[in-house]
Amino acid sequence: MQRLKATVATSAIAVALLCAAGSMPALAQSLNETIGSRLQANPDGDRLLVDAKEIIYDNDRNTISAAGDVQMNYQGRTLQADRVTYDRNTGRVYAEGNARLTDSSGAVVTGDRFELTDDFKNGFIDSLRVVQTTVENGRTVTTRFSSPRAERAAGETTTFERGTYTACEPCKDHPERPPLWQVKAAKIIHNNSEQTIYYEDATLEILGLPVAYLPYFWTPDPTVKRKTGFLAPRYVTSNTLGFGVSIPFFWAIAPNYDLTVAPTFLTRQGVLGEAEWRHRLETGSYNIRVAGISQLDPDAFLPSPRGPGDRDFRGSLETAGQFYLNERWKWGWDIALVSDKWFLENYHIRSESLSSIYLKESISTVYLQGQGDRSFFDLRGYYFQGLSTRDWQKQQPVVHPVLDYDKRVTPSVIGGEFGINVNLTSLSREAAQFEPLTAENRTALLGVYQTCRIFDPEDCLVRGASGTMSRASIAASWRREFIDPIGQVWTPFAYVRADNFWVSPDLDGYQNANLSNYLGGDDDYLFRATPAAGLEYRYPFAADLGTSGRQVIEPIAQIIARPNETRIGHLPNEDAQSLVFDDTSLFDWDKFSGYDRVEGGVRANLGVQYTVTGANDFYANALFGQSYQVAGRNSFRQGDLANVGLDSGLDSRASDYVGRLQVSPNRNFALLTRARFDQEDFNVNRIEATVRASFNPYLPLSTSLTYARYEAQPDIGFPRRREGLLGSATWNLTPNWYVTGSVLLDLDRYLLARENFELALATNPEAVYNPLDRAYVSSMSLGVGYIDECTTFSVKYIMTPRSISTNSGEKDRNHTVMLSLELRTLGEATISQRIAGDSSEEGIAD
Structure with a gap:
């Protein structure tokens, strides 16, 4: 037996096989003649590279061995072991001691002993362990196979005898414990070319306990994004549908x-x-x-x-x-x-x-849709289909089409910003959509509760007129900001807007009587132009608080002059029915939400803003202000067909006061509240307050609480106060387990009658509201969940409100328990079970 030892400064020697014979020692030339004769140089010119501390040539046994941190690379596969022996008689490679094989996909195979062919594609492995890492939806997923003995064939198929499969990490403190879940099978076959894993005589274990058995099934391997086959089944249970199962393919x-x-x-x-x-x-x-x-x-x-x-x-x-x-x-x-x-x-x-x-x-x-550097174009048509019982499709508009275009440029002569805005809207509906101001005006249409069969502006609102309405609007605006030597900020601005209306009401249709008195009768072509000019003034006073931060007090004044709005109440209002006056709209040039209405007259807006920024991410901001109709007609004092503007807080010469308070002491806590106060007695007409808190790292709890209260607005269809409280919280019990919940409380203490709704509506309309002496739980959810690198599990209880007034035939609450389980890379299942004995679907009978 001959032995060759080579030692360099790093105690390692790299021998490149299949290189030029003249540049190699005699032993390397012998290796070239043996292994190289089997690993013929392929068209891609692959080479076998061996790195080891010691190479041993045994003439008696006709073997060649490499020992000491051996690493062999060939065709993208890397074999590592304490000792690797090549038997020239059988053409087999034996790797022992910390054996590890990494293929070109990155999968790592470890075992006590490898017996492979000379190209590492075939053979047997004892005490096999395979770790494969892939990226799934942006997350890294690691899968693990293990087996007492496995066979590798053609470098494509690995057969695990008495194998196990899991995507779970082993417990760091107790690696001998079974993972959260694993599949044990008499045989697991992983076919790389098919990207499929086959399981024979398989059992699913959770925490080491068997919970399900399948004689045979298969799944795509973790590298597959899409593959033909059956998906996870979905189970159904319902009092109206019965029991069922969905089997997607x-x-x-x-x-x-x-x-x-x-x-x-x-x-x-x-x-x-x-x-x-x-x-x-x-x-x-x-x-x-x-x-x-x-x-x-x-x-x-x-x-x-x-x-x-x-x-x-x-x-x-x-x-x-x-x-x-x-x-x-x-x-x-x-x-x-x-x-x-x-x-x-x-x-x-x-x-x-x-x-x-x-x-x-x-x-x-x-x-x-088109998007430029400083421009935007959007052209689209809409068809709406109401999905509640009270919806009548003839009242739903068909939009054909709506066009929006916005362009901003910087003029070189006058500076500032110049903008042009274009909107074209055309829509039609078969029947007018009315809404009552009082309960007495309710009536039944085809068994569905409708309102105001005959239009009367004293009792009814028009949410949408019948027939066809088209409008083309174009607005051009300019503004520029100037800062004088003492820090005052002056922003002059001007705009002009022109609107063309084409109104063709269908006055012969159902529910359309009397509309002709307000829409002009026959087809109408109407034009409206509104020029405006204004000035905004700000004077921020800043004070440096040293290491504590900085504070800024900023008075703000704005005045806008324009002519009166024309034809109020004689034009349809489709897109400007939502009007909320608060801190966000105090300094808007036009406080209407859409194009069908345009604000007129001379208006002044005044306010003061205070901001503090401090150390440790402290931030606080407060704003308080009021709006004044200085001259001309107040657009918000005269309601249109939908009474938009009335009860808004802007319908008096001096508006209600609006304010905002935002406090964030640190990143974990934030308070935001905004309110509107009556301009006469300072009563709160509208308030919204939200608190968000995260108690990490002291307590793994995050929560939010939102309170809202809106006083009655009878002129726009809300005869009673609306008040509610929404709370939600999530508590991370452990890094993996969490509980979560939310509850919505109806605090206005009025509830639509549940029983004999039709009779109560017909005989005593005022009885449809019943006063309550306590808060009413409108909806609620409670849940518990678990999530880790391989498993997602949740159980959630949901109670939705009875909604006889807005939805379709739900006679009582909907109580549902939802269970969801996902075993990553293996499949997921969701089960939804209603636990209430009453009807729980829209349109469902008892």
């Missing part, structure tokens, strides 16, 4: 398009079919979703018109897409068609078109 037809089919088998209603097609193209993507069912038991739902009890087939069709024309322009759509207003809610159909800012509705739109 995902078909990855091509890299850029796929199809998901999800039949749901329901014991009471039959089979609900759902399918989604997704297609990604070079410039964008789109999807199409369909759902439908032929109901076996329609009587489970309320009868028409309060529910879909007269429908056998129900379904929906939805499509959404977005495409880029270039880097600045894009177009797209989101269109939904629904058989009835209750289908999406009854069957829990996911829809991108849903909106529930105020009332739940489905919004379909088609748009074209």
